[in-house]
Amino acid sequence: QLQLLESGPGLVKPSETLSLSCTVSGGSISSSTYYWGWIRQPPGKGLEWLGSIYYSGSTYDNPSLKSRVTISVDTSKNQFSLKLSSVTAADTAVYYCARLNKNYYYGMDVWGPGTSVTVSS
């Protein structure tokens, strides 16, 4: 069945750019039924949606991140990616990628296991 797997550095310095990828296996990222998203969870806190992308490249992101977020898709690699610029300690979190299912009213029906990112010098 379809699986997602996040990858990227576990440690990022303040003011630098956090870069993560999500590899989709067992299915195509180019399906018209799905969007693909990023969600994060700071230690001991709740969930925050960062943004989503369609295979065509159209994106939606969270204005609370003040244009620091860039989400892109590479259909040839069956991957999508997250870049978060000018990071601070407040960006320390577990970052998840997920599939948003249009048939499920955009419920997130498949998640990656998450990758922990710490922002520290």
Add this chain to the structure above:
Amino acid sequence: DIQMTQSPSSLSASVGDRVTITCRASQSISSYLSWYQQKPGKAPNLLIYAASILQSGVPSRFSGSGSGTDFTLTISSLQPEDFATYYCQQSYSTPYTFGQGTKLEIK
């Protein structure tokens, strides 16, 4: 942004109890409401979408109801594996937003 408010924030209950968690949206979201279960160290797991439709493979003791601004998640008879944190989430409009979570603990 649409604010999602869950209550209670935490709940103690016993195996076999019936439990209800409430989620309120700051404006109408029709039925664009999902519920997730999250266990420590794990990714969230979709339980219910479209406010009341049970995701495939989820036990039938879970049910959801509501539309507009008020929603509930009910567990009819708690099992040991149900002790976890539950989140509601609206997908009516971006930015998609989650409730703050309800931690369900063993009494």
